[in-house]
Amino acid sequence: MDWLERMNRAMDYIELNLAGEIELSEVARKACCSSHQFQRMFSFITNVTLAEYIRRRKLTLAALELQNCKSAKVIDIAMKYGYESPVSFARAFQSLHGITPAMARQDGTALKAYPRLSFLITIKGVDAMNYRIETKESFEVFGMERVFRSDEGGDAPNTPAQFWQQCHANGEVEKLAANAGDLPRFVSQDSYKVHGICSYKNTGNDTFPYMLCAFKSETSNANGYSTITIPALTWAIFPSEPITWDVFGETIEKLYRRFYTEWLPTSGFEQVDGMELEVYGGKAGLHSVELWFAVRKI
Structure with missing residues (x-):
């Protein structure tokens, strides 16, 4: 199917x-x-x-x-x-x-109608999508995690974005970066120390886990943090162009939207349990993000 x-x-x-x-x-x-x-x-x-x-x-x-x-x-x-x-x-x-x-019920009353949605493949211009497919061995990440509701309900912070803001404000991001240690070889050495990972375990039908994480290496100090093991998987990796932080939100949203609307429907791949990694980096005063989607051949 x-x-x-x-x-x-x-x-x-x-x-x-x-x-x-x-x-x-x-x-x-x-x-x-x-x-x-x-x-x-x-x-x-x-x-x-x-x-x-x-x-x-x-x-x-x-x-x-x-x-x-x-x-x-x-x-x-x-x-x-x-x-x-x-x-x-x-x-x-x-x-x-x-x-x-x-x-x-009055005759001639104007009403709004929202028709049933159907999904079709359409041609959307000629903008190239930069991506690569990489198979990686099992690795570990550690950090601060929280379970969120899909409807964004519950106590604040109730979205990953708010979680990032909270952890920046209380110094947890800087503390995690200091404990991260060396980056593993399979990650670009231009990457920062703290990243995000989503849907790495089952927490129920209407919730999902999210972790502000660092890649674990021999020089990491993971004491006091949650640690998870990511199994060997194939990843579809979509990098952004170098950006400034003021356009970060729209940049990452565009990457997600193009993955779901343009790449995934025609690629012959499907996501593995929705697992995603947000790998942040930058150089020369600009920043970047890579979205890693765990995938497998259909």
């Missing part, structure tokens, strides 16, 4: 269950990946979160029923699409459509 078929099977499952319970773990299973991996991939491809897409589809169908089934009670339609009360339904409905459910 290829990438497009898997993604469209996940969309089919969502569409068939809009009036029932949608299990995000089952959506991900249809796409042959983890729940976090699917939600992450979906948001980069579509520029909308999976939860927001489902909400829009439910409210699109609810609006159609309000217009076409005049005898149906608002509370029944609300319950059908997962709202526990007419008040919560009306609030969500007005947020999307700009009018109340009652107004939606």
